Amino acid sequence: MHALINEGAARGDMLPRSVNSLYTHLRDMTVAAEGDGLVGCCGLSICWEDLAEVRSLVVRAEQRGLGVGRKLVESCLSEAVTLGIYRVFTLTYVVDFFRDMGFTVVNKDILPQKIWADCLNCHKFPDCDETAMLIEL
Numbered sequence: 001m002h003a004l005i006n007e008g009a010a011r012g013d014m015l016p017r018s019v020n021s022l023y024t025h026l027r028d029m030t031v032a033a034e035g036d037g038l039v040g041c042c043g044l045s046i047c048w049e050d051l052a053e054v055r056s057l058v059v060r061a062e063q064r065g066l067g068v069g070r071k072l073v074e075s076c077l078s079e080a081v082t083l084g085i086y087r088v089f090t091l092t093y094v095v096d097f098f099r100d101m102g103f104t105v106v107n108k109d110i111l112p113q114k115i116w117a118d119c120l121n122c123h124k125f126p127d128c129d130e131t132a133m134l135i136e137l
């Protein structure tokens with residue numbers, strides 16, 4: 001999972017994750033697998049009582065366009081509902097993908113919890129070039 005995410009980060013598709021961050025948040029991750037191989041992954045991180053984030057979404061390059069990414073995000077959204085969390089956001093470069101899934105573009109200012117928790121430690125802060133998107137479930 002670390003290699004898959006960091007290959008995506010090296011291409012500029014997403015932010016990198018450290019091994020430590022992945023272990024710390026391992027229970028956040030949903031994975032798609034084929035046999036023993038990892039096809040994709042996506043995380044759902046709880047940020048606040050009513051707010052969670054979809055993050056670290058990636059599908060192996062040769063298996064894209066088959067609906068895996070959509071299923072991973074749907075699984076995370078379904079988990080949010082099960083947890084009673086009805087607002088889910090993402091910070092992304094694939095705006096059209098998330099728009100297709102029902103997310104809308106929002107101002108990052110409405111996500112202060114994310115900024116306190118993660119953005120302050122991001123090497124891009126304060127010049128974030130990702131788009132904030134939110135879905136109300």
Ligand SMILES: CC(C)(COP(=O)(O)OP(=O)(O)OC[C@H]1O[C@@H](n2cnc3c(N)ncnc32)[C@H](O)[C@@H]1OP(=O)(O)O)[C@@H](O)C(=O)NCCC(=O)NCCS
Pocket residue numbers: 008013014056057058059060063064065066067068069070071090091092093094095096097100
């Ligand atoms: C974005 C990504 C996860 C999509 O995974 P995928 O398995 O190829 O997506 P799906 O096959 O489930 O596609 C679902 C829909 O989104 C569309 N879509 C897929 N990738 C897209 C993209 N990069 N931009 C816009 N739309 C996209 C598909 O056309 C499809 O539409 P349809 O249902 O009308 O056919 C994958 O392209 C990827 O891993 N990209 C690199 C990492 C990345 O950008 N992660 C997002 C970080 S926030």
